[in-house]
Amino acid sequence: MKRTHIILLIAIAAMIVGLIVFSAGDFSTYDTIGSAQQNPGKFVHLIAKIDRSQPIEYDPVKNPNYLSFYATDSLGGRTKVIFRNSKPTDLEKSERIVMKGKMTSDHFECNDILLKCPSKYKDDKKELEKTISNLPG
Amino acid sequence: MHFEGEHLLPGQIGHFFVLLAFVASILSTIGYFTASRTADTLLKASWIRFARISFRTQVFAVMGVFITIFYICSHHYFEYMYAYKHASLELEPKYLLACIWEGQEGSFLLWTIWHSVLGMILIRKSKDWEAPVMSVVSLAQFFLLMMILGIYFFGERIGSSPFTLTRNEIEGPIFSMPNYLTFIKDGIGLNVLLRNYWMVIHPPILFLGFASTIIPFSYAYAGIQTKRFGEWIQPALPWALISACVLGTGIMMGGKWAYESLTFGGYWGWDPVENASLVPWLILVAGMHTMVIYKATGNSLRASYLFAFLTFIFILYSTFLTRTGILGDTSVHAFTEAGNAMNIMILSFVGVFTLSALTLFLVHLKRIPTELKEERMDSREFWMFIGSVVIFLGAMFIIAKTSVPVYNKIFGTKIAPAEDVEFSYNKLIILVAIIIGLLSAVTQYFKYKGSPGTSILKKIALPTLIAALITALLVIFYPITYYRQGAGFLGAIYVALFAAIYALVSNAAYIFIVLHGKMKSAGASVAHAGFALLLVGILLSSANKKVISNSGANGINLPASKDPMTKKQDDPTENLTLVRQVPASMGPYEVTYLRDSAGKEKGRKFYQVQFERKDPVTKNTLEHFNLWPDVYLMKDNNMSSNPDTKNYLNRDIFTYISYVVSDAYNSTDTSRFIVHEMATGDTAYYNNGYLVLNGVVKNPSNEKYHFKPTDAALMADITLFGKDSMHYRASPLLMVDSIGLNMVDDTVYAQNLYIKFAGVTDNRRIKLGIRQSDQIIDFITLKAYIFPYINLVWLGLVIMAIGLIMSAARRAKLSSFYTRAVLVLAGAAIFYMFLLAN
Numbered sequence: 001m002k003r004t005h006i007i008l009l010i011a012i013a014a015m016i017v018g019l020i021v022f023s024a025g026d027f028s029t030y031d032t033i034g035s036a037q038q039n040p041g042k043f044v045h046l047i048a049k050i051d052r053s054q055p056i057e058y059d060p061v062k063n064p065n066y067l068s069f070y071a072t073d074s075l076g077g078r079t080k081v082i083f084r085n086s087k088p089t090d091l092e093k094s095e096r097i098v099m100k101g102k103m104t105s106d107h108f109e110c111n112d113i114l115l116k117c118p119s120k121y122k123d124d125k126k127e128l129e130k131t132i133s134n135l136p137g
Numbered sequence: 138m139h140f141e142g143e144h145l146l147p148g149q150i151g152h153f154f155v156l157l158a159f160v161a162s163i164l165s166t167i168g169y170f171t172a173s174r175t176a177d178t179l180l181k182a183s184w185i186r187f188a189r190i191s192f193r194t195q196v197f198a199v200m201g202v203f204i205t206i207f208y209i210c211s212h213h214y215f216e217y218m219y220a221y222k223h224a225s226l227e228l229e230p231k232y233l234l235a236c237i238w239e240g241q242e243g244s245f246l247l248w249t250i251w252h253s254v255l256g257m258i259l260i261r262k263s264k265d266w267e268a269p270v271m272s273v274v275s276l277a278q279f280f281l282l283m284m285i286l287g288i289y290f291f292g293e294r295i296g297s298s299p300f301t302l303t304r305n306e307i308e309g310p311i312f313s314m315p316n317y318l319t320f321i322k323d324g325i326g327l328n329v330l331l332r333n334y335w336m337v338i339h340p341p342i343l344f345l346g347f348a349s350t351i352i353p354f355s356y357a358y359a360g361i362q363t364k365r366f367g368e369w370i371q372p373a374l375p376w377a378l379i380s381a382c383v384l385g386t387g388i389m390m391g392g393k394w395a396y397e398s399l400t401f402g403g404y405w406g407w408d409p410v411e412n413a414s415l416v417p418w419l420i421l422v423a424g425m426h427t428m429v430i431y432k433a434t435g436n437s438l439r440a441s442y443l444f445a446f447l448t449f450i451f452i453l454y455s456t457f458l459t460r461t462g463i464l465g466d467t468s469v470h471a472f473t474e475a476g477n478a479m480n481i482m483i484l485s486f487v488g489v490f491t492l493s494a495l496t497l498f499l500v501h502l503k504r505i506p507t508e509l510k511e512e513r514m515d516s517r518e519f520w521m522f523i524g525s526v527v528i529f530l531g532a533m534f535i536i537a538k539t540s541v542p543v544y545n546k547i548f549g550t551k552i553a554p555a556e557d558v559e560f561s562y563n564k565l566i567i568l569v570a571i572i573i574g575l576l577s578a579v580t581q582y583f584k585y586k587g588s589p590g591t592s593i594l595k596k597i598a599l600p601t602l603i604a605a606l607i608t609a610l611l612v613i614f615y616p617i618t619y620y621r622q623g624a625g626f627l628g629a630i631y632v633a634l635f636a637a638i639y640a641l642v643s644n645a646a647y648i649f650i651v652l653h654g655k656m657k658s659a660g661a662s663v664a665h666a667g668f669a670l671l672l673v674g675i676l677l678s679s680a681n682k683k684v685i686s687n688s689g690a691n692g693i694n695l696p697a698s699k700d701p702m703t704k705k706q707d708d709p710t711e712n713l714t715l716v717r718q719v720p721a722s723m724g725p726y727e728v729t730y731l732r733d734s735a736g737k738e739k740g741r742k743f744y745q746v747q748f749e750r751k752d753p754v755t756k757n758t759l760e761h762f763n764l765w766p767d768v769y770l771m772k773d774n775n776m777s778s779n780p781d782t783k784n785y786l787n788r789d790i791f792t793y794i795s796y797v798v799s800d801a802y803n804s805t806d807t808s809r810f811i812v813h814e815m816a817t818g819d820t821a822y823y824n825n826g827y828l829v830l831n832g833v834v835k836n837p838s839n840e841k842y843h844f845k846p847t848d849a850a851l852m853a854d855i856t857l858f859g860k861d862s863m864h865y866r867a868s869p870l871l872m873v874d875s876i877g878l879n880m881v882d883d884t885v886y887a888q889n890l891y892i893k894f895a896g897v898t899d900n901r902r903i904k905l906g907i908r909q910s911d912q913i914i915d916f917i918t919l920k921a922y923i924f925p926y927i928n929l930v931w932l933g934l935v936i937m938a939i940g941l942i943m944s945a946a947r948r949a950k951l952s953s954f955y956t957r958a959v960l961v962l963a964g965a966a967i968f969y970m971f972l973l974a975n
Contacts, residue, residue: 015530026555045553060796064918065710086712086795
């Protein structure tokens with residue numbers, strides 16, 4: 001066995017061990033609002049919709065770092081969400097949002113909200129059809 | 138039904154060109170492949186002739202497709218889906234190209250065009266390698282053209298043509314009318330986020346990078362196919378170097394773009410789409426080094442094959458990741474689901490190239506020659522090989538993490554990304570950076586096949602000392618303040634900084650100590666020094682990046698709250714609200730939002746934000762500048778925000794609007810103007826203070842107004858004295874123009890005051906209207922960062938690119954005249970793009 005082979009084997013072994021050790025806590029899960037409420041304090045990703053029957057609360061003059069709204073998911077779960085940051089611009093428009101954060105006793109403390117960047121709406125046929133139908137004619 | 142006003146001919150021509158190109162690519166693949174398997178020289182030559190004609194036909198047709206799309210988009214023929222989706226009437230001409238490669242079809246086309254250009258060069262330059270090399274290129278063209286074919290095959294649409302008609306693609310009541318086109322007044326146009334000169338230049342360079350990786354792949358295939366197992370390295374190496382240069386530049390352009398005009402708050406975020414293009418580049422860099430090792434010593438040939446194959450395979454894999462919608466929720470800029478047929482085609486493109494290349498490699502593995510002699514520990518090739526393996530493993534780590542959505546799809550799992558995605562990458566990649574930094578510092582000082590004696594230590598002593606010294610100075614005078622991830626990571630940052638500085642110093646020193654300043658052979662050293670500088674820049678700018686808009690700095694905002702779970706203080710929340718004309722302190726600056734103004738484009742608004750740094754003792758202004766971040770206000774009150782940056786040599790002040798209300802909510806305000814008659818020097822009172830009329834200026838020419846002496850305009854120069862002892866200036870205006878009498882009111886937002894120049898009286902007095910409102914009128918919410926030493930990132934990239942070109946020119950035995958010409962042109966272009974164009 002040549003030295004290079006030994007090094008290769010060691011490197012690959014180190015890589016695998018390293019990956020396991022380093023990344024053990026590095027993944028989270030996609031959860032429903034219901035299951036997140038069962039595990040308060042656990043970092044999760046929620047896929048949800050904005051509950052439009054409730055107001056989206058954001059007053060940047062009072063505090064630009066406080067946004068709160070209600071979210072629901074397809075399994076009927078519902079929670080208040082607090083996001084201590086500015087309001088993402090497409091929030092009202094978005095059909096579906098992915099939120100990262102932790103559930104607390106009374107709300108979901110959100111660290112990050114992922115929205116699709118707007119170019120994506122363009123490839124959506126339904127969006128285009130909506131635009132076309134709204135043309136005067 | 139006959140539809141009025143449609144231009145159907147360009148679409149038919151375009152579709153014909155697509156079909157022609159597709160058929161020609163099949164013929165050239167067959168031609169080249171047969172030629173590469175034919176031993177008979179005459180027969181071989183005639184097959185090559187046939188294949189060349191086919192390939193050139195394909196190139197011609199592809200150009201035709203491109204010109205047709207350009208024609209359709211530039212003439213705003215919205216009956217075509219592509220023009221409707223991507224072009225619009227108000228789109229500036231410079232974005233016409235950008236709107237073509239915004240879409241899925243256009244970007245495939247761009248890739249095809251680059252393959253065509255590279256193919257034409259290969260036909261001229263690749264000599265006896267032409268047949269096998271070009272059969273791979275032609276096959277790739279076949280797959281790419283299939284993606285834009287748009288013909289029906291057993292009821293399933295193959296490829297998505299850029300020439301489909303809007304009325305066939307989407308449904309709507311207007312399409313039942315013959316004059317439907319009269320209702321489509323405008324196209325949707327290029328996304329405002331993308332209206333940026335990077336959108337014009339970044340995709341072509343990136344796709345040239347993608348396209349060029351097929352050349353080392355093709356040569357590796359040719360090496361096995363012709364059984365000339367080691368000879369392909371010679372012609373393939375310059376291509377690999379150029380490819381690394383172009384792809385690297387393309388990737389960093391994306392980073393610069395994200396930094397400059399998008400609001401991700403940095404140039405790199407480990408987004409899957411970014412990773413997907415970085416990984417092939419890393420493998421290519423690893424392969425480039427093993428190829429150099431093979432040329433010098435005969436070692437590492439198998440690794441060179443593997444890396445050359447994997448580079449292009451991972452380019453295809455990244456296409457699969459970004460274009461099939463599989464990344465879904467994990468990426469901000471992947472394409473959406475392209476439809477099942479498209480996914481299958483992309484998958485088959487990836488599958489055919491991956492399986493055939495790897496099968497060929499494994500079947501012939503035993504026949505690929507290897508050196509039996511052991512490498513010595515003090516040889517250059519030994520450490521280069523280690524470095525290549527480390528880079529490769531780093532790439533595998535990145536792609537393994539990026540591929541999590543793929544595992545989720547296959548195994549039905551629900552693994553989501555980490556809580557802190559960036560750190561989950563950084564903590565491992567920093568180890569790779571440390572190893573690579575150290576290796577690229579010392580390896581060049583070793584000789585191939587072993588370097589007996591102690592001369593290495595002597596040569597490297599000085600650079601080591603200098604690097605240690607610089608690092609020590611840095612620790613003392615410019616410490617890293619990245620405490621967020623604990624002492625261990627902070628230590629790792631320092632070690633990485635030393636490694637990067639060490640690599641920089643010792644590669645620069647190598648040019649003088651060992652090469653005695655001979656720049657001709659200094660390509661590798663220059664490229665390594667550039668890479669090291671890039672690393673230094675990345676480490677400094679990321680580790681010491683500072684948010685200066687944290688709200689604790691401003692009385693208006695509540696202090697950051699405590700994390701309810703951990704009871705620790707949260708990260709300082711990063712947004713600051715600025716009320717118009719009310720200064721707020723932000724880091725070392727006093728910041729005031731002065732005014733807004735409309736941009737050229739509809740819905741675009743710029744906000745003037747003034748930054749002032751004052752001497753704490755004398756209160757003199759030390760530094761003063763304005764930034765103009767802007768937003769596009771779109772329907773539904775949604776907006777897109779473009780940052781503005783103040784560039785200094787050693788840092789950038791970076792700011793963007795994170796929230797703004799489109800209309801100040803004072804429309805319900807019913808308060809009236811109270812008119813005062815005033816002479817120069819008179820005083821008038823309002824709720825919160827008083828104002829003094831300093832004088833009346835005829836035809837003022839200043840920052841705000843630009844009148845000529847022949848105009849008829851009067852400006853009242855007013856100073857306001859607030860109860861809070863703040864002073865403000867106001868300058869309402871009265872003018873006569875062709876329309877008649879015209880008044881330009883002034884607003885002092887901090888005092889909630891409108892001031893109107895209402896007229897002139899007989900006795901040299903003026904009428905001044907004052908209106909007080911009790912609402913806060915105008916504000917913006919913004920984020921601001923300081924990125925220190927970010928210019929080192931761009932400068933490092935430029936130097937690395939120049940070094941790679943130098944190496945490529947030398948390996949390709951380019952004459953010194955051409956080498957210089959290419960270096961000056963390419964170097965100047967990249968330098969301009971990254972460091973000057975702003």
